[in-house]
Amino acid sequence: MGTTLIVGASQAGVQIAATMRELGDTDPIILVGEEPHRPYQRPPLSKKWLKSELVPGDVILRTREWFDGQGIGLISADRVVTIHRNEDGSGEASTQGGRRLHFDRLALATGSSVRRLTIPGTDFHGVHYLRDADDALSLEAALHDPANRRVVVIGGGFIGLEIAAVARSMDKEVTVLEAAPRLVGRVVSEETSAFYLAAHQRRGAKVVLGASLKRIIGGVADAAGRRSHVVAVELADGTAVPADLVVIGIGVIARTELAVQLGLAVDGGIVVDEHALASDGRTVAAGDCTVMPNPYALGIPGPTRIESVNNALEQAKIAAASLLGERPTYRSVPWFWSDQADLKLQIAGLSTGYDQVVVRGRPDDERFAVLYYRDGALIAADCVNQPAEFLAIRNALGKGHTITPEAAADTDIPLKQSITEPLLATAEAP
Ligand SMILES: Cc1cc2nc3c(=O)[nH]c(=O)nc-3n(C[C@H](O)[C@H](O)[C@H](O)COP(=O)(O)OP(=O)(O)OC[C@H]3O[C@@H](n4cnc5c(N)ncnc54)[C@H](O)[C@@H]3O)c2cc1C
Structure with missing residues (x-):
């Protein structure tokens, strides 16, 4: 099959490489990342890292030995600046550092960059x-x-x-x-x-x-x-x-410059389908840099962009399989977490377009859940310090099941016992 080039060596890029190996691919894989560090997880950076409770070893995604053992060539501190593509899908990427990298298959996992504030004074120290x-x-x-x-x-x-x-x-x-x-x-x-x-x-x-x-x-x-x-x-x-x-901290922007250069469809992110294939039908893309028709958007028109570790990992697995000629379909229930002080928020599903919410428990106790409904069907939930409720809801969404608003509001009944009917016909179950 030849050499795979993966641009972007973070959650999605590393996962594409790992899944390709898990699926039995033994051909060369080159992973290029512009950061000077070993690929690492970003979520701890706004949490324990700032309190100096972690060391670099706690946040790296895979060890040097793992990359060597898997035969994955990791190039750090270099940026892919141009990509030339041949008719047959092979091509050559040039890096800022002067490398020329031949490839037969291409994956973009370029992530996102911070949105910059445009008022005067952002360049002051501090x-x-x-x-x-x-x-x-x-x-x-x-x-x-x-x-x-x-x-x-x-x-x-x-x-x-x-x-x-x-x-x-x-x-x-x-x-x-x-x-x-x-x-x-x-x-x-x-x-x-x-x-x-x-x-x-x-x-x-x-x-x-x-x-x-x-x-x-x-x-x-x-x-x-x-x-x-x-x-x-x-x-x-x-x-x-x-x-x-x-x-x-005013949000991020998908990094699409290479996709634009390649003439791929871009709409607030690299447009991919449910197989993580870009508009040319052969480049794959995964993670923060993409937008896609998410099955959990339940009919909300337009592509969805999800900035989360779960999306980067799950979409990367699909992208890896697509590169190897399989056509699995993205079906993962979107989920996300945020740790603020002793408050663990876990969100399952996509709440876009909700028309009803049910608050389960008392927010004043700092342990509660907000369940989102559309046309009577459960579509998402925010769970604060409620990990068991979160898991129950995520599983229910994954199976296309629901919890009636009345049952959700009743804290005397364990949520797990209230998961019953499939989603209503109006909301197409993924
Ligand atoms: C501080 C912080 C906290 C977060 N907390 C959470 C959380 O609690 N829960 C959660 O689910 N998500 C969280 N996220 C979001 C999560 O980290 C991202 O969704 C995830 O990192 C996306 O992975 P990715 O691989 O798609 O992109 P990225 O992590 O952005 O990685 C893309 C990589 O590609 C590199 N790159 C781009 N272009 C090129 C090029 N041309 N050549 C070479 N390299 C290139 C970039 O330098 C970068 O290293 C957090 C993010 C941040 C920044």
């Missing part, structure tokens, strides 16, 4: 983003500097809130500035948003909703003209929120 290990090392050091007492987090999404929780646990004064009228509003219900607002406030964070930002204010540059340090974030109404440290 302004951080968090996407990769280098960002995490620099933010970890800044958080441990006692001079940085006041932390302003721009963006009340999962990563911003995780960082806010870490900063509060280190006794920093924390202010979260969120442009929308509620926290994590793009993903969760009003009930879950309200819970997180109260929970962060209880833990001592200030949260400003509907915050319109004007600029980041810095001090005076030194005599040599070196960048000065941030001192505040100014809102459109003139309020200045004092800051020694600013962390921006």
Whole structure:
């Protein structure tokens, strides 16, 4: 079959290589990643890593011995900049470092990069983003500097809130500035948003909703003209929120530059089908860089983009099999987690287009679930400190089963016992 080139050496890229080997492929595999580190997991970077509770060995995905043992050529600290494709699907990739890599099969697992804030002042010292290990090392050091007492987090999404929780646990004064009228509003219900607002406030964070930002204010540059340090974030109404440290977490953008170069369809991500095949029918793509018609979107039109480890891994398995000529279909129930202080949120399914929610349990106890329905059928749930409920719901969704809203609301009946009917005919079971 020849050489497989996988661009992007993170969750999806490494999993494509691993699955190809598991499926019996023995041909050469080259995995290229531009980061200078061994492939690692990103989720700990906004959680335990910032508290200095982990060492690099805790977050790496696979050891050097594993790559060697599997005969997978890992090239780090080099970026694929151009790809030339022949008629027969083979081609050659050129890297920034001057490598020319021949391939017979191609996988794109290029992930996403942070969305940049476009107000003045983002280049002052003390302004951080968090996407990769280098960002995490620099933010970890800044958080441990006692001079940085006041932390302003721009963006009340999962990563911003995780960082806010870490900063509060280190006794920093924390202010979260969120442009929308509620926290994590793009993903969760009003009930879950309200819970997180109260929970962060209880833990001592200030949260400003509907915050319109004007600029980041810095001090005076030194005599040599070196960048000065941030001192505040100014809102459109003139309020200045004092800051020694600013962390921006306003979402990510799929990295599609190579796909565009190859003429593949792109729509907010590389468009792939249920076999992880791109529009040319032979390149595969997986993970944060893709959009696809997710079966759990239950008829919501348009491709879905999912930024989660589970999606990267499950789609990568499909991509690997497709590269080997099999045609498995993506069927994994989407799921995600976020750890904020002692609150473990686990989300199963996709809530897009819900028309009813049921709150099971009491949010004030910090142990509850919000179940989402569309046309009477269960489509998703947010579970806070309820791992057993999460598993029950994820399994139910996987089997196309449901839980009636009435049963869901009754905490006297264990959720597992309430899983009964298949989804209604209007919501096509995957
Ligand atoms: C701080 C943080 C916390 C997170 N927490 C959670 C969580 O709690 N739960 C959860 O489910 N998900 C979480 N996520 C999201 C999760 O990490 C991503 O969904 C996952 O990493 C996606 O994997 P991926 O392989 O598709 O992309 P990425 O992890 O983005 O990897 C893509 C890789 O490709 C490389 N690359 C891109 N272009 C090129 C090129 N041209 N040449 C060479 N290399 C290239 C990039 O440098 C990168 O290393 C978190 C993400 C971050 C940043």
